[in-house]
Amino acid sequence: MIKVLIIFTLLFLTLNARENPFFPLEGEKDIVLTTNEDTSKAPLKKVSISVPNQARILQKVTIEYKNLDGSIDRKSISLDNSIDWHLPIFISQDSLQTENKTKNEAEKKSKVEPVINKKPEIKIAKPIKTQAVCNDNVILEYLSILVSGKTLKLSTKHEAIRNFLLADPHRIVIDFNSDAEVKNYVRKDIDSIFKEIRVGNHDKFYRVVVELDGHYKYRFRKISEGYLIELK
Template sequence: MKKIILIASCAIALLARENPFVPDDINVTTLDSTNVSENAPKLDRVIAKFPSDARELVSATFSYKSIDGSIKQKIVDINASFDWHDDIIISSQSPVTTQATPALDVSVTTTDEQTKQAVAKQAAPKPLSVPPKIEPPLKSVSFMDFIKFDIFNSKIEIISSDEMIRNFIINKPDKIVMDFSRSSDFTTKTIKIDKGPLKKATIGAHKGYYRVVLFLDGNYHYAIRQSGNGYTLTLR
């Protein structure tokens, strides 16, 4: 019995591997390991749209995944007004480094004449500022011979000699109603515009006045003031 046990022990010792944790075929199984998880696609740009009642960006909250896999938040204060028509774009870029412009050194490398020219150039008066260009309207619409609308991005010039009696705003859909004093009779007309904040305008005659209804593309605050040729309607 002792001989049998001795023979079996020798056979096991001959068949056993030196390191049981190494694979049988190291050419087939890789030993590489990593704790790096698969990343989401690289950020290019994200475009955000806002509803028509948005006027100011207070802050932006980013939810991000940290290196340990937990979800955290980063809040960025903004506190800035913006046009809700615009796209808000989130993109990634490398930090921009700026280099200071070297100062002009005339003490050694320039002649006296060059020095005088450089000093004279620096002391020369700045040219007068160019007057701002007059912004042309996006579209102009006239109705008969007594009222005209010049449409801009954030205002509408109402050119008319008729007195405005009243004005008010109605929501859903968003529209501004204005009544002008005039005794006239004409068929109600709707004019498609689709420029700036104005989608269309409807004009109809009533007893002693006519009504203008301006259909807007969103929710606005408005203000109306008299101007040289009539009234200026400002939207914000």
């Protein structure tokens, strides 16, 4: 009887029972815990995000996502690319499918429709006219303003005595030395980043105010015809 008790005691001491059998053993880290939360969401197709008008370089993109167990993680990709803040930035998982669908439709169409030889169409390119912003004859006598992209050309024989930048709204101010009286002029709704241009007469100088559609750095330099403003 004593031998039986000793054997039973030794067997009891060698048992390695866990306090909670519903959790994995220590070291079993490859078992992913799941949650009963409903993860059935609409599939991602395409979303866009706009950046403020001061943005110029995209440094990093970070996405935040939810795992099967309900935990939240983040993943980032480092970038160093210039951007145009006028255009949105897109996030999409549907572009490859759309591309393949378009390719398949094009292949089907080419098989069904016969190829008809057509005479080549000759298109005559129209000359691009560069029109001065200021149309008033009095102003054109002293100043001509030409807009091209991010560049604004001020053609004048008068000397610029100062130039500076003002905020809210962002606008560039240039003063030109002149004893002659210049007629006031305002040009609005310009289809460019130069939203409005104003010319006003002052004592012994006239002022040109160029209102911008956002935040920019600018370079002001002398050229043979006058002055050039380049936005960055």
